Amino acid sequence: MSEQLADVLIVEDSASLRKIYTEYLRVENIQVDIAASLKDARERLGERQYPVVLLDIKLPDGDGFEILQELTEQDNNTLVIVMTAHGSIGKAVDAMRLGAYDFLEKPFDSRRLRATVKSALAQVANLAARGEFESSDTKPTQFHSFIGGSDPMQDVYELIKRAAPSKASVFITGESGTGKELCAEALHRQSARSDGPFIALNCAAIPKDLMESEIFGHIKGAFTGATANREGAATMANGGTLFLDEIGEMSFDLQTKLLRFIQTGIVQKVGSNKDEVVDVRFICATNREPLEEVRAGRFREDLYYRLHVIPVAMPALRDRGDDILLIAKQFLKRFAREEAKQYDGFSPSAQAVFEQYSWPGNVRELQNVVRNIVVLNQGGIIDVKQLPPPLDSFSAQVKVVEKGRAKAPRRRRGKANGLLASNITDIRPMAEIERLFIENAIKLCEGNVPKAAALLELSPSTIYRKKQAWEEA
Secondary structure (H helix, E strand, C coil): CCCCCCCEEEECCCHHHHHHHHHHHHCCCCCEEEECCHHHHHHHHHHCCCCEEEEECEECCEECHHHHHHHHHHCCCCEEEEEECCCCHHHHHHHHHHCCCEEEECCCCHHHHHHHHHHHHHHHHHHHHHCCCCCCCCCCCEECCEECCCHHHHHHHHHHHHHCCCCCCEEEECCCCCCHHHHHHHHHHHCHHHHCCEEEEECCCCCHHHHHHHHHEECCCCCCCCCCCEECHHHHCCCCEEEEECHHHCCHHHHHHHHHHHHHCEECCECCCCCEECCCEEEEEECCCHHHHHHCCCCCHHHHHHHCCEEEECCCHHHCCCHHHHHHHHHHHHHHHHHCCCEEEECHHHHHHHHHCCCCCHHHHHHHHHHHHHHHCCCEEECHHHCCCCHHHHHHHCCCCCCCCCCCCCCCCCCCCCCCCCCHHHCCCHHHHHHHHHHHHHHHCCCCHHHHHHHHCCCHHHHHHHHHHHHHC
């Protein structure tokens, strides 16, 4: 072991590759220890904790996933960068979902390795200094810019907390107005990249012929109208987060260039032959169903799997129960203050309308409704007569119950029908019932293991470990 404590443990069975990676990192004064097998890695990790582990998945005495799982379950400050062979992207995505910080697809060059390792080391230092590795059991009604304490939002908050320290790409889906950009901002602010830039680009709002320049930048004279050099969003996001909203609007050709950028971390401005390595965390969002876009040939399948590492599904407002009134009251306070008016809340009948209306435009529609009310009225208690269309016509259908309030729908947990034994001969092994529950949850979540884990109140690593055991049995 080197006299100075090493920053990185390289776990790689190839002696030539260990030497190459070591030399790549030592140029940056990054101290390295090496391990050639699972056994060697466990011995090293038993001696001390490393900030970063560079981990090959395929090792002579076992699977690198075992080390990843062990480090994840220990919940320490170590970040794992997984190395995979070409064509093993599926395994790399599984590793990211299991808790890996990032992955490198072999063969990779020195710039890519250095940028990834330096980024991970910076993340460890920042997270440790801020105490962000510590978990919290509290259930907030506010989280960053979100308002709401419903069960669906608690699931989102928890997923953001778990995903934020990683560099894994996040794919946010949900109806328009559900807060996808707020989710991206929360991921950025919760991470150690929060001091870096957060650059958001709405792919639906930019003409397709300018999209490449907006992302990658251009040099003077690259095309008509390019009168000066311009930095793109990718370069501006260096050291931070790049959020691509409505990514489904991106042309197929540009998706190919984006895929190369994600794979290599290299940016090339329009009209330039010069490469630039940048370090960004990718978050994207769409209000469409991504897999349907892939099947329809409008979205590259390989890009989908690169980006769809950690999926986050934003719940519709109609599924968030009491959050509706909680958000409406916050909007009322804000807009009343902006308009210098005094409002005293909503009447029971108005509350019933808010709770029972379906809100097809989600939080954005709710915001517009409350702003409309505040601007067009003088203050006091808001009643159904002051509600704008279409809530005014909908109010005639609403029944006010329970002392003037209509209870909004809550998420209900299903019953375990058919699993309770009626006699002693029907009793089934707990392991069998557990497997049925887990596999059913994964199926209902369309293969989304982290989402199923959150609903089952389990760690995703626990489910991955059980799945692997079932496959090997």
